[in-house]
Amino acid sequence: MAKFGTLSQEQIKEINRVNVINAIRNNKETTKHEVSRLLKLSIPTVTSNINKLIKEGFVYESGVAESTGGRKPVLLSFNENARFSIGVNMTPEHVTTILMNLNGIIIESKSFKYSKVKDFDEAVQHIERNILSILEGRQIPKKKVLGIGLSLPGLVEEEKLILDNAPNLGVKEYDFHEFQERLGIKVYVENEANIAAYGETIQGQHKNMSNVVYVSITEGVGTGIIINNQIYKSAHKKAGEFGHMRISDEKIQCNCGRTGCWELYASKRALFKFFTEMTGEFVDQLAVIFSEENLAKAQVREAISKYLEYLFIGIENIVLGLNPEYVIIGGELGKYKDELLQFINEKIHLKSSYMEYEGTRIIFSDLGDQGAVIGAALLPQQSIFYHRNNVI
Numbered sequence: 001m002a003k004f005g006t007l008s009q010e011q012i013k014e015i016n017r018v019n020v021i022n023a024i025r026n027n028k029e030t031t032k033h034e035v036s037r038l039l040k041l042s043i044p045t046v047t048s049n050i051n052k053l054i055k056e057g058f059v060y061e062s063g064v065a066e067s068t069g070g071r072k073p074v075l076l077s078f079n080e081n082a083r084f085s086i087g088v089n090m091t092p093e094h095v096t097t098i099l100m101n102l103n104g105i106i107i108e109s110k111s112f113k114y115s116k117v118k119d120f121d122e123a124v125q126h127i128e129r130n131i132l133s134i135l136e137g138r139q140i141p142k143k144k145v146l147g148i149g150l151s152l153p154g155l156v157e158e159e160k161l162i163l164d165n166a167p168n169l170g171v172k173e174y175d176f177h178e179f180q181e182r183l184g185i186k187v188y189v190e191n192e193a194n195i196a197a198y199g200e201t202i203q204g205q206h207k208n209m210s211n212v213v214y215v216s217i218t219e220g221v222g223t224g225i226i227i228n229n230q231i232y233k234s235a236h237k238k239a240g241e242f243g244h245m246r247i248s249d250e251k252i253q254c255n256c257g258r259t260g261c262w263e264l265y266a267s268k269r270a271l272f273k274f275f276t277e278m279t280g281e282f283v284d285q286l287a288v289i290f291s292e293e294n295l296a297k298a299q300v301r302e303a304i305s306k307y308l309e310y311l312f313i314g315i316e317n318i319v320l321g322l323n324p325e326y327v328i329i330g331g332e333l334g335k336y337k338d339e340l341l342q343f344i345n346e347k348i349h350l351k352s353s354y355m356e357y358e359g360t361r362i363i364f365s366d367l368g369d370q371g372a373v374i375g376a377a378l379l380p381q382q383s384i385f386y387h388r389n390n391v392i
């Protein structure tokens with residue numbers, strides 16, 4: 001925690017504002033005396049913050065409370081529709097755009113298949129049209145939109161608004177400044193696993209998720225690291241490439257040019273490969289593997305077992321290196337949480353050795369395959385509800 005003495009007047013003002021808005025948001029109805037008591041702030045400080053928030057539309061007077069002697073206190077409520085944010089998740093399969101309100105509720109969602117557009121540029125234009133049509137349909141003026149968060153499957157330089165490299169989308173060094181200018185709405189970009197990790201810490205069901213590693217299982221394996229509630233990327237912006245740690249000396253070539261990478265054994269494609277090896281049948285959909293019919297077959301269960309063994313080799317290494325509070329298994333595989341948990345629970349030895357290791361709890365994502373798009377929409381809301389940089 002930052003030392004109070006090192007903060008400037010401006011920073012203290014910002015912290016007070018953020019704390020007041022959160023205090024009102026977290027209670028359905030409250031009063032300024034209640035906020036003052038809760039935050040240990042003086043009545044004049046609370047009053048001036050509340051007056052400003054009322055003027056900006058974030059807070060409104062929703063009635064009067066019972067008097068405890070003297071004047072009846074005014075009840076204050078948070079206006080969840082005072083501003084909105086937009087989240088976009090781009091994957092090689094789908095591109096999803098959502099509109100979210102300030103309580104994190106998804107109001108509208110639009111998707112298209114990446115295979116339907118001819119290239120990345122066209123996908124970006126399609127996103128633009130979806131955003132404009134959502135805003136027009138809901139009659140939301142752009143000035144009420146805090147920003148657009150983009151979740152991208154690759155290396156990202158968030159300050160420069162650049163997607164460095166996304167091999168699965170066939171794009172390099174894409175600059176989102178033009179997109180931002182055309183729309184006239186602030187744009188935020190972030191890597192998919194980082195953003196899903198972030199989404200999970202805010203909207204996931206588990207408590208105290210301030211130190212988390214999120215393992216996103218899709219075409220590849222991405223990992224997002226959250227340390228003390230901040231996304232950890234480090235100086236070269238490349239931290240979290242656990243998908244490419246070497247776990248085998250088999251000479252199978254990875255997309256990255258090396259061999260034996262974890263991603264070759266723990267991605268969605270690896271599970272397809274194990275399925276085909278065991279059953280002799282081709283598969284390219286997780287839904288097929290996790291169908292009730294297939295889950296009842298011994299060979300399919302063996303394929304999933306083999307896959308989980310490899311998945312947990314990598315997770316063990318992550319736990320030994322970072323010892324987070326949680327490792328969250330998510331991405332597309334996260335959608336099959338119930339099936340996988342049932343599978344693991346039936347094998348008692350798996351349950352005891354898998355789900356907790358060195359004090360780290362290993363859990364499946366609460367947000368399923370929605371983590372990235374939810375996290376993307378939450379990014380622009382940082383400026384309202386948090387008072388520090390989210391990336392270290």
Ligand SMILES: [Zn+2]
Binds near residue numbers: 244254259
């Ligand atoms: Zn690799």
